[in-house]
Structures are given as C-alpha cells and as structure tokens.
Amino acid sequence: MxxxxxxxxxxxxxxxxxxxxxxxxxxxxxxxxxxxxxxxxxxxxxxxxxxxxxxxxxxxxxxxxxxxxxxxxxxRGDLAAVEAAGGRFVCPGDPQWPTQLDDLGDARPIGLWVRGRPDLRSWALRSVAVVGARACTPYGAHMAATLAAGLAERGWVVVSGAAFGIDGAAHRGALSAGGATVAVLACGVDVCYPPGHAELIGRIAEQGLVLGELPPGDHPTRSRFILRNRVIAALTRGTVVVEAEHRSGSLVTARHARLLARHTMGVPGAATSGLSAGVHELLRGEAVLVTDADEIVEQVGEMGELAPRRRGPVLPRDLLAPLGARILEAVPARGPAGCADIAREAGATADETLGTLYELHALGFVERQGDHWRLTRPGPSRPNARRGAPRPGAFG
Missing domain, CATH: 1.10.150 (DNA polymerase; domain 1)
Structure with missing residues (x-):
C-alpha cells in the first residue's frame, strides 16, 4: 500500500x-x-x-x-500497519471490492481491512457462510467441519467469523480439505480474537483471507459482533446455520441473508436439543433444510447443480422386472401354494407363471415342494436364499 x-x-x-x-x-x-x-x-x-x-x-x-x-x-499509519501485517485496505471502487456488499445500502462498510493474498472479489462471488453456536455439541462441530470440507472440495469458499464452536470447526474443515476460507472479524485484522484461535487465524491469513471493518489494533465489542454478521450475510451467496439457540447471533446472520435475498439454510438437530431450537425455527419459515455439501450447492450453485437422488440400499428383489416382482408378491408369506393359485393372484397366465417361478427358484427367491411353491426359508441350510441379485430386467 x-x-x-x-x-x-x-x-x-x-x-x-x-x-x-x-x-x-x-x-x-x-x-x-x-x-x-x-x-x-x-x-x-x-x-x-x-x-x-x-x-x-x-x-x-x-x-x-x-x-x-x-x-x-x-x-497513513494505519495503512502502513496493515501493510506490515501482510494486508491492505479495500474500498468501494477498487477492483477487489465485492460489489454485493453494496446491497447493504447506507449500512455498507466504509472499507474493508484485509489480510491475505487472494483476490477478495473473486473469492466472494463463490462463497457460502457456515455459522452457528459457540458452545456447540460434538455433532454440530462434526457437521460444520464436514459441510465446510465438502464445499471446499467442490471449489466453494467457506466464510465464517473465527469464533469458537461452529465457526472454528467450519474454518478447520475447509483448511483440512486444502480449500479456501475467509474469516470476518469484529476487530482489527491484526488482532487475534478470540486469543485461543490465534493459530487458526494465522493459518487462515496464510491460506485464505482475514477481513474486517475496523482499523488495525481496534478491539471487539458485543455490538460489533452483531454488526459484523451483516457483512458475512451480504458477502456470500447463502448462509448455513449449524446449531443455534433462539437468541443466537448466527440467527442475525440468517435474517440478514434473507432480507438481502440470499439463500438461507439450516442443518437439523435433535428435536430435544436447545442448541438446535433456533435452527428449527428457521426451518419452519423460509430456510431450506440441508444435510450435506451437495444439498447446499444445489441451493447456491448454478442451474443444474443438483444433489444426487437419495434412496436406500438396492435389494435383489428391487431389480426384478415387473412380472417377476408381481409373481413373487403372489407367493404366500406362509405355506406353499399351487401354480394356478399364484397365477390367479398375480394376474398372469399359467405358462408365464410357471416359467417365472423356475427363474425365481434359480435365483433363490422360492423353492418347490412337489407341485407347490413357497418362499425360500432363510438359513444356513438354504444356500439359494443368499445368492446374488438377479440381472436388471430379468424375467422381462
């Protein structure tokens, strides 16, 4: 500078x-x-x-x-001090100024003090805020770190406030994946607050960005933490809340995000957990429930970036063609039945029912008792019951 x-x-x-x-x-x-x-x-x-x-x-x-x-x-002294700390002062009109902050209107920052080498504007264009409780549970810390790592692996920048709890877990998750993260402080960027996160903030300054509205050496106050949250909300494409009580500062971030037409998301917790009560209240409103990075990207990403379809494990009978599945359903759950009875129940002809029953027998689904058929009884003496899945489209 x-x-x-x-x-x-x-x-x-x-x-x-x-x-x-x-x-x-x-x-x-x-x-x-x-x-x-x-x-x-x-x-x-x-x-x-x-x-x-x-x-x-x-x-x-x-x-x-x-x-x-x-x-x-x-x-001039402040600019020299931030330069000595490896930083710079970015203000509206600069190439690195994130223009989405202009959505704050007259509450827009006068300027941003920034530590770190990356381009602030380009990073902010593809960023997501992950915020939550300071006194979080192990579940909350795990979810924040996992979500942040997943976002980082997909090329998204994780933004948070460097506080204890969810914020710290989110920053560490992004860093552990070799990804990008931004810490928005409520004090000077040369002040490590909380002091217990001095090492973490130093790592973020080396690998990512540390920024704030306050000049070098300035200290945090309660009101500055609350006001800092509007910058986190405006800077990012969306805000994810992981654990928050009813009176949580992270809910302020989410409300700012909603007012600014940003995506608002929440991670559900136990219904009996007070630390998730605020999140659940968000989810009862306009927030979207998310459980992994794919679901977050589906909200904040480009058109067509959809989360994969969710389903349970594929069972062998799931791969049966419609006729095979229908005939298998027609075999009684208890006791044997004749081919004619099974055909009538399945709405199939006797010939196609008999042929299908033999194929089901070969695959281990049914067994024959004279002229009758029954479901295979599972057990160590019934190897057919443990055979592999049928080929897709079998009996079609």
Missing part, C-alpha cells in the same frame, strides 16, 4: 480515517458519506471552523463525539 498523494489516495486515506470515526453499519454516517463523499465528510468533521450545520441532521453531542474520535487519526 502506497501513501503518495493523488486523487485515489485522497479517497482511500479519507475512508481509512473514517473507519476510526464511525462504528460499522452506521446508516446515518453512510448516508452522509454517500451525499458528501469521504474527503468532504472528513474535512467537515476535522475542520476547526465546524458549526451547527457541519453534519446535516447531527446534533452537537453527535458532532462532538465524531470530532473526538477524529482527533489524532493517522490513516
């Missing part, structure tokens, strides 16, 4: 400075930024001649708060 003067640098420096002045998601600040532009807005805030009309709609207390925050801001 260079800091030489110039039109582009003026905008970039002003936006970098404003990330220290305004909280993420401040729509009033976003409206003023849209109307005045970043350099003009910063000039009005920092001007020693500021008056009551400096910021339209802002009272004296709000203006004083902005001026206090703006005092001593050093955008």
């Amino acid at each position: 260079t800091a030489h003067a110039g039109p582009d640098d003026t905008e970039r420096l002003a936006r970098a400075a404003l990330t220290r002045v305004f909280e993420p998601g401040d729509e009033r600040a976003g409206r003023r930024l849209r109307e005045l532009g970043a350099p003009e807005l910063l000039e009005r805030i920092t001007s020693p001649h500021a008056g009551p009309d400096t910021l339209p709609g802002a009272g004296p207390r709000a203006l004083a708060g902005c001026r206090a925050r703006a005092a001593g801001v050093d955008p």
